Amino acid sequence: MEAIKEHKGLVLPLDRSNIDTDQIIPKQFLKRIERTGFGQYLFYNWRFDDDGNPQEDFALNQPQYQKSSILIAGENFGCGSSREHAPWALDDYGFKVIIAPSFADIFYNNALKNGIILIKMEEEQLNKWMLKAEESSFVLSVDLKNQQITDDTGNVIDFEIPEYHKEKLMNGWDDIALTLLQEDKITAYENLTSVN
Amino acid sequence: MGKPETIIEKIWNKHVVHQEAGKPDLLYIDQHLVHEVTSPQAFEGLRIANRKVRRPDLTYATMDHNVPTKDRHVIKDEISKKQMETLKKNCEDFGIKLADMFHPDQGIVHVIGPQLGLTQPGKTIVCGDSHTSTHGAFGALAFGIGTSEVEHVLATQTIWQEKPKTLNVKVEGNLGPGVTAKDLILAIIGKFGVRFGTGYVMEFTGEAIRKLSMEGRMTICNMSIEGGARAGLISPDQTTVDYLEGREYVPSGKEFEKVATEWLDLATDDGAEYDETVIIHADEIEPQVTWGTNPGMCVPIGGSTPIIADVDHKEDVKRALEYMGLAENQPITSIEIDHVFIGSCTNSRLSDLQKAASIIQGRKVKDGVKAIVVPGSFSVKLQAEKIGLDHVFTEAGFEWRESGCSMCLGMNDDIVPPGGRCASTSNRNFEGRQGNGARTHLVSPEMAAAAAIEGHFVDVRQFAGVPN
Numbered sequence: 001m002e003a004i005k006e007h008k009g010l011v012l013p014l015d016r017s018n019i020d021t022d023q024i025i026p027k028q029f030l031k032r033i034e035r036t037g038f039g040q041y042l043f044y045n046w047r048f049d050d051d052g053n054p055q056e057d058f059a060l061n062q063p064q065y066q067k068s069s070i071l072i073a074g075e076n077f078g079c080g081s082s083r084e085h086a087p088w089a090l091d092d093y094g095f096k097v098i099i100a101p102s103f104a105d106i107f108y109n110n111a112l113k114n115g116i117i118l119i120k121m122e123e124e125q126l127n128k129w130m131l132k133a134e135e136s137s138f139v140l141s142v143d144l145k146n147q148q149i150t151d152d153t154g155n156v157i158d159f160e161i162p163e164y165h166k167e168k169l170m171n172g173w174d175d176i177a178l179t180l181l182q183e184d185k186i187t188a189y190e191n192l193t194s195v196n
Numbered sequence: 197m198g199k200p201e202t203i204i205e206k207i208w209n210k211h212v213v214h215q216e217a218g219k220p221d222l223l224y225i226d227q228h229l230v231h232e233v234t235s236p237q238a239f240e241g242l243r244i245a246n247r248k249v250r251r252p253d254l255t256y257a258t259m260d261h262n263v264p265t266k267d268r269h270v271i272k273d274e275i276s277k278k279q280m281e282t283l284k285k286n287c288e289d290f291g292i293k294l295a296d297m298f299h300p301d302q303g304i305v306h307v308i309g310p311q312l313g314l315t316q317p318g319k320t321i322v323c324g325d326s327h328t329s330t331h332g333a334f335g336a337l338a339f340g341i342g343t344s345e346v347e348h349v350l351a352t353q354t355i356w357q358e359k360p361k362t363l364n365v366k367v368e369g370n371l372g373p374g375v376t377a378k379d380l381i382l383a384i385i386g387k388f389g390v391r392f393g394t395g396y397v398m399e400f401t402g403e404a405i406r407k408l409s410m411e412g413r414m415t416i417c418n419m420s421i422e423g424g425a426r427a428g429l430i431s432p433d434q435t436t437v438d439y440l441e442g443r444e445y446v447p448s449g450k451e452f453e454k455v456a457t458e459w460l461d462l463a464t465d466d467g468a469e470y471d472e473t474v475i476i477h478a479d480e481i482e483p484q485v486t487w488g489t490n491p492g493m494c495v496p497i498g499g500s501t502p503i504i505a506d507v508d509h510k511e512d513v514k515r516a517l518e519y520m521g522l523a524e525n526q527p528i529t530s531i532e533i534d535h536v537f538i539g540s541c542t543n544s545r546l547s548d549l550q551k552a553a554s555i556i557q558g559r560k561v562k563d564g565v566k567a568i569v570v571p572g573s574f575s576v577k578l579q580a581e582k583i584g585l586d587h588v589f590t591e592a593g594f595e596w597r598e599s600g601c602s603m604c605l606g607m608n609d610d611i612v613p614p615g616g617r618c619a620s621t622s623n624r625n626f627e628g629r630q631g632n633g634a635r636t637h638l639v640s641p642e643m644a645a646a647a648a649i650e651g652h653f654v655d656v657r658q659f660a661g662v663p664n
Binding site (some may be wrong): 015016017018020022023026027028030031032033034035045050075076079080081082083084087102104105106109110113114163164175176179180182183185186189190193 | 213214218219220222224233234236237240245247250261262273275276278279282324325326339340341342343344345347348351352353354356390391394395421424425426490509511512515605606607614624626627628629632633
């Protein structure tokens with residue numbers, strides 16, 4: 001996983017709550033055996049009609065949001081299926097930061113393992129940004145180290161993130177390698193319990 | 197006696213391998229279940245890093261999401277086929293037991309785990325599938341994980357987890373006749389919403405839960421995730437012990453007596469405290485039908501769709517009604533359906549099929565309704581056929597299929613066409629879940645069966661022969 005310490009990017013507003021992973025990446029695209037190439041299918045059923053033509057009223061298809069890399073959405077983002085294809089698709093499309101009032105548990109872990117910064121933000125502040133991004137091109141800068149978001153007028157908003165998650169993102173750590181540092185303990189556990 | 201503990205704390209504490217302040221705990225995993233959709237990239241990761249599967253003996257794989265349910269030999273989709281072949285090769289290369297499409301133990305991963313007795317009280321169980329919460333019915337701590345975590349568990353047999361908060365979902369009183377476990381869990385999610393369980397493990401307690409069969413308990417725990425909780429569980433009791441005795445992976449004789457005592461000791465202690473408690477009264481619950489695009493959007497059969505002016509989240513409700521092709525304040529019984537799906541890891545076990553069959557018996561599926569039954573496993577299918585359920589269904593006009601996930605998510609050919617409307621015993625009514633543009637209404641097997649006969653939703657309690 002690539003380390004990520006800060007990110008500046010164009011904001012895509014998706015003012016919907018409970019955006020489930022079936023919407024982020026529909027099931028017909030889960031059959032691939034690779035980790036890459038899912039970006040083209042991101043939000044597929046919202047982005048394209050039955051004939052595969054772009055739906056113009058969907059933000060991702062509008063010219064002002066091309067190359068957006070920060071996604072702002074409603075509460076409970078990523079609920080439903082555990083498919084990691086969802087963060088793979090978001091990452092592959094180019095989203096590095098997602099800001100929402102809350103995230104579903106499994107999605108949160110999956111995104112973290114793919115180097116996507118997830119920021120929980122209270123709704124009042126989020127709605128201000130949502131409106132700004134809906135009106136015109138709007139850029140945010142995220143500084144993970146100092147846990148701050150700066151908007152285009154220089155306003156700075158602090159955010160919370162568990163220290164451990166921050167450390168992992170900033171270092172791009174491989175979880176398995178970290179765990180194997182504890183291999184003696186795993187073996188000891190196996191020897192002590194009946195799991196052998 | 198120490199401080200009274202919940203079953204959640206008991207299982208957790210027993211499985212901590214490593215603990216450090218400010219970090220998640222490293223938990224040992226007793227059982228890892230694997231299927232074809234969320235595992236190929238995990239095995240690939242192992243190959244690239246030259247890693248092995250640490251405990252192939254604690255890992256068990258099957259094929260369920262993609263498998264054809266009409267003719268096992270006809271897989272039209274080359275990519276689906278490749279995904280299944282990949283699982284077979286991965287299991288061979290890494291020494292993992294696999295129940296493939298033609299194996300007698302094949303079935304939906306959350307149906308076969310309990311059926312084989314791989315699922316046992318006190319175990320930590322993971323699978324790359326959010327409905328892994330199903331196994332919590334046995335008093336196991338079971339939750340869905342992503343593919344990176346699948347790879348991690350394959351390589352280390354452990355997982356990093358933050359200790360969850362505990363939530364007691366207390367069900368007081370008893371369910372009325374014709375009201376099922378499915379109605380109960382839908383009513384719980386309808387009342388408390390689709391995210392009340394986020395960050396928690398739910399324990400379902402109370403009289404109505406104790407009276408449920410293991411299959412009913414699996415339906416409840418299965419949908420914990422639809423209320424936001426990664427895991428939901430029920431303390432083991434004699435019902436749990438009786439269900440497991442004699443199953444393939446469960447010890448027998450003296451050893452069984454020993455483990456059965458240990459299982460019963462896992463139950464939450466009297467006086468144990470939860471971080472949060474919610475209460476629901478079972479007596480007040482009626483058969484439920486979802487009208488919208490998440491499982492929390494549900495009402496009793498006698499109800500109607502919402503009036504937008506009366507609700508919070510107006511935009512969400514408006515959008516859902518639009519997608520579903522429904523009007524505001526529309527009576528649920530006026531909604532006509534053209535598809536019926538009886539199946540999925542929520543409701544595809546023998547008792548589910550028996551209850552649906554008791555409604556169907558001697559009746560015919562309404563003209564214009566396409567109805568299918570997809571047993572949860574090959575073994576469920578055989579047992580059902582032994583008692584003649586296949587004939588009850590086919591004589592009524594249902595199609596009787598091979599086991600798999602099927603129309604719950606439509607990864608194979610079993611999809612609802614755009615604009616089609618399905619009464620479904622599955623767990624998710626998300627936009628496009630059963631097919632692009634498809635409209636899903638979640639119900640119990642009995643309610644799905646009654647809708648198949650009438651062509652629209654009806655109160656199953658008005659049908660003769662309603663099972664108690």
